[in-house]
Amino acid sequence: xxxxxxxxxxxxxxxxxxxxLTRAVLEDLRQGINYWPLWIRLGWQDVMLRYRRSMIGPFxxxxxxxxxxxxxxxxxxxxxxxxxxxxxxxLTIGFLVWGLISAVLNEGCQTFIESEGIIRQIxxxxxxxxxxxxxxxxxxxxHNAVIYVVVVVVFDLALNGSLLWAIPGxxxxxxxxxxxxxxxGILSARFRDLPQIVSNILQVAFFxxxxxxxxxxxxxxxxxxxxxxFYHFIExxxxxxxxxxxxxxxWSVALLITLLGCVGTFLFYRRAYGRIAYWV
Amino acid sequence: MAASILSLDDVWVEYxxxxxxxxxxxxxxxxxxxxxxxxxEVETEISRVVALKGINLRVDxxxxxxxxxxxxxxxxxxxxxxxxxxxxxxxxxxxxxxxSSLFDVxxxxxxxxxxxxxxxLRGLYLGLTPREIRAxxxxxxxxxxxxxxxxxxxxxxxxxxxQVRLAFAISTAVRPDILLLDEWISAGDxxxxxxxKQRMIDLVDKSRILIFATHYDWLLAGICNRAICxxxxxxxxxxPVADTLAFYHQSATPLxxx
Numbered sequence: 076x077x078x079x080x081x082x083x084x085x086x087x088x089x090x091x092x093x094x095x096l097t098r099a100v101l102e103d104l105r106q107g108i109n110y111w112p113l114w115i116r117l118g119w120q121d122v123m124l125r126y127r128r129s130m131i132g133p134f135x136x137x138x139x140x141x142x143x144x145x146x147x148x149x150x151x152x153x154x155x156x157x158x159x160x161x162x163x164x165x166l167t168i169g170f171l172v173w174g175l176i177s178a179v180l181n182e183g184c185q186t187f188i189e190s191e192g193i194i195r196q197i198x199x200x201x202x203x204x205x206x207x208x209x210x211x212x213x214x215x216x217x218h219n220a221v222i223y224v225v226v227v228v229v230f231d232l233a234l235n236g237s238l239l240w241a242i243p244g245x246x247x248x249x250x251x252x253x254x255x256x257x258x259x260g261i262l263s264a265r266f267r268d269l270p271q272i273v274s275n276i277l278q279v280a281f282f283x284x285x286x287x288x289x290x291x292x293x294x295x296x297x298x299x300x301x302x303x304x305f306y307h308f309i310e311x312x313x314x315x316x317x318x319x320x321x322x323x324x325x326w327s328v329a330l331l332i333t334l335l336g337c338v339g340t341f342l343f344y345r346r347a348y349g350r351i352a353y354w355v
Numbered sequence: 356m357a358a359s360i361l362s363l364d365d366v367w368v369e370y371x372x373x374x375x376x377x378x379x380x381x382x383x384x385x386x387x388x389x390x391x392x393x394x395x396e397v398e399t400e401i402s403r404v405v406a407l408k409g410i411n412l413r414v415d416x417x418x419x420x421x422x423x424x425x426x427x428x429x430x431x432x433x434x435x436x437x438x439x440x441x442x443x444x445x446x447x448x449x450x451x452x453x454x455s456s457l458f459d460v461x462x463x464x465x466x467x468x469x470x471x472x473x474x475x476l477r478g479l480y481l482g483l484t485p486r487e488i489r490a491x492x493x494x495x496x497x498x499x500x501x502x503x504x505x506x507x508x509x510x511x512x513x514x515x516x517x518q519v520r521l522a523f524a525i526s527t528a529v530r531p532d533i534l535l536l537d538e539w540i541s542a543g544d545x546x547x548x549x550x551x552k553q554r555m556i557d558l559v560d561k562s563r564i565l566i567f568a569t570h571y572d573w574l575l576a577g578i579c580n581r582a583i584c585x586x587x588x589x590x591x592x593x594x595p596v597a598d599t600l601a602f603y604h605q606s607a608t609p610l611x612x613x
Contacts (some may be wrong), residue, residue, distance in 0.1 A: 088483025088532070090450040101440075113479040120476070124467045196458050197441030197480060200550055248539060266380035349442035 085110055090130040107202030114203045118210035135216045141222045144170050151287055160230050162289070167226045168313040169286035170246070175216040176305065177277045179252040184206050184270035199319035201351055205256040206346045209249065222225070223316065244311030244321065247329055251308065254340040261347045264354040266351025280305055304332055358416040359452030359532045359563040361437060362401070366446035368407040368588075377401055400487040406432040407443070408588040414564050414581075419573040421596060422568040423603045424585035430502055430568040433585065434458065434535050437566060452532030452563055455481060457540055461522040468498070470506030470521055477525040490534075492529050500547070501523035516543055527554050538569055572600055 087106070092099065098143055101318040107114075108155045148163035154161070186204045187194060188233065194201070263269040284305045290296060314321040370539060376382045385393050406429050414420055423428050436448065437458040446608075462475050463480045474495050478488035496506055499521045510518060511537040523542040536559075542551050559565055569575055575582060575596060582599035584592035584606075592602040 084484050085479070086453060088451065088453045090454070091448065092439070093446065093447040094441060110479075112485050113476075116476065116479065120465065120468060120472070124465070127467065168464075191462055192459075193480065194440065196435065196438065196440050196462055197456065198454075199480070257394070260479050262380070265378075266383065267378045269380050272380065351446070 085112070095350055096345045098346050100341070103200045104202050105199035107206060110200055110203045111206075113199075114207040114210060117207045118214060119213045121207070122285050133215060134221075135141075137213060137221050140170065140219050141172065141225070144222060147180070156286065157289070164226050164230055164232055164317060165289055165313070167222055168316050169309055171216070171219050171223060172309045172312050173281065173284070173286050173305075174219060175212055175248070175252070176308065177281070178212045178215065179209060179256055180259060180277060181250075181260040181270070181274055182212065184258030184263040184273055186213050186256050186353050187264045188260075188349055189227060194352050201348070202257070204228045205253055205260060208260075209253050210255045212252070213249065232318060234316075234318050237315050237318060240315035240320050241312055244315060244329075247311060247333055248308055249334055251329075251336055252305065254336045257344060260337075260341065261351060261354075264351060284309065298330045304328060307332075357451060360416065360449065361412075361414040361452075361533055361564055361566070362447075362449045363410050363412045363437070366407055366436060366443045366448060367405065368436060368441060369444045370404045370406055372402045372404060381443075388478070406588050407436065410446070410588075410590060412583065412590065414566070416563050418563040419559070419567065419579040420597070421579035421582035422566060422585060423477060423570075423575065423582060423599065429456075429583040429588045430585055431537060432588075434537050434568055435484055436506040438535055450533065451606050453482070454533040455531035456534070456537075456598040457517070457526055457533040458537045460465075460540060460542065461518065461525045461570060462519070463528070464510060464522055464554050466511035466518075468500060469509050473507075473510055473521065475524055477522075481526075481529050483529065495524045496530075498550070516547075519543055520547055522550055523554075524586075527551075527558055530561045532562060533564045534558065534566070534570075536565065536567045537573055539567075539571070548556065574576055575600070 083119075122133050126135055131138070144163070144167045146165050148159060151166070152159045152162040154216070183205070186208050187201070190204055191200065194204075259269065259273060263273075283299055283304055285300060286309065290300050290306075301324070305324045310321050310325040311329055314325070366392065377388075410433065413521075422433065424430050432441065434456065435458075436443055437450070438454065438458075439448075439455075440451070463477055465476065468476065471492065471552065474487070474492050475488050478491065479485070484492070486586055500519075501521060502516060505513070505517070506521075513521070517544040523540065527540075531537070540551070540555060559567075565578070567575065567579060579596050581594065582596040583590050583605045584599050591606070592599045
């Protein structure tokens with residue numbers, strides 16, 4: 076019977092808890108990254124198991140989103156009296172990015188609750204759970220991104236150098252998804268009605284955010300657009316993917332939210348860290 | 356390798372038991388906004404249970420510590436705090452040595468995934484690297500008695516005996532320096548039980564520190580060289596196994612009414 080003689084290397088042999096929360100949280104974040112083989116695998120497994128029964132796997136989602144985008148594009152394009160060439164790419168990217176945002180926020184509420192059994196029993200770094208939620212939804216996002224490629228080819232979109240803006244835009248979006256999932260995950264563990272509230276807010280947000288309608292098409296530009304953080308984050312990706320750079324306002328708002336979100340979440344995480352295992 | 360140590364200084368654990376209203380953000384906010392005039396149940400519904408009250412314990416390399424105590428005395432909480440899953444409200448904990456807890460053998464098993472995937476997943480949960488898991492996978496498969504064909508099927512298609520055998524094989528595959536055990540673990544049919552027993556003894560022998568909570572005196576006496584007794588979240592006895600057990604049974608038996 077040959078069992079492992081060497082101690083495991085993901086988990087540290089030395090562990091100390093002395094009530095120094097800042098140190099504990101920083102160590103937790105380091106270990107959360109260190110545990111990437113676990114959350115990468117869990118994320119993949121989540122996606123695969125969700126679509127296991129269908130032959131084409133997660134691409135099922137791609138197809139269903141593709142059908143929705145194309146049919147909505149045709150109907151609404153006609154209703155709003157817009158050229159399909161212009162409306163459908165706009166709609167596609169909006170849907171794609173919104174899909175990522177809303178899924179991370181909705182599922183972010185379950186970040187810690189869905190792993191309650193494990194959290195209460197083993198000392199895994201808690202920061203790996205938001206990373207798992209983010210990774211799982213990023214995989215789905217990449218599957219859906221196929222639709223964008225199809226749209227580019229079909230509508231022969233004129234892309235240019237401003238496409239590169241999409242890279243920092245995506246990174247910023249993912250950073251925000253991460254702190255949101257962490258914050259909502261902790262709050263939902265404590266307050267069990269939060270997931271419902273979040274999903275209600277997201278429903279409203281979908282309609283007030285320029286996703287199925289183009290802001291320039293309306294006569295007046297309501298304040299609601301510029302005060303809506305979702306709009307700016309969607310623009311970070313939608314503008315470059317349509318062939319123009321995001322505005323300075325888009326970047327300023329997004330960067331400000333990123334800064335506030337990261338700092339706020341860190342402080343909150345630090346405060347709640349010792350209680351999460353009790354709340355789930 | 357450095358000697359293993361597990362030490363707890365003045366460790367306090369408190370559970371807050373929330374009522375339904377307290378679990379609701381809406382009601383909590385209403386309660387706060389109205390300064391308690393509305394949604395009054397929010398304040399009154401929290402009850403606090405102090406599960407550990409100033410635990411001081413130092414366990415050195417080579418010690419096998421049994422934990423006894425009535426239900427609700429704090430045994431499970433103590434083990435979870437030692438594991439690092441529950442963070443204490445106050446106090447310090449220091450652990451030197453790779454630690455593994457065996458509270459629930461089927462923890463983290465996914466019944467939709469196949470046997471091999473579950474071996475990998477559980478290995479990662481234990482803190483192993485993918486490479487270390489690959490090195491162990493065959494031995495785990497072999498010990499579980501499942502064929503490679505069976506391991507390629509989703510775990511939900513297994514009989515309950517097969518599931519338990521696999522779970523046991525996985526969770527006992529790593530030899531930790533510090534082993535935390537909540538009740539003795541056994542599994543499977545008669546033949547497997549014997550194999551499992553040998554493996555558990557081996558696991559315990561190879562560990563440098565053992566913390567073992569159980570209700571069975573004979574197991575404790577056979578394995579441990581020190582025992583502590585918990586009562587109402589406090590250590591009320593600490594010493595040789597026989598002394599602690601004697602104290603425990605004496606204190607647990609109520610005095611006859613006069």
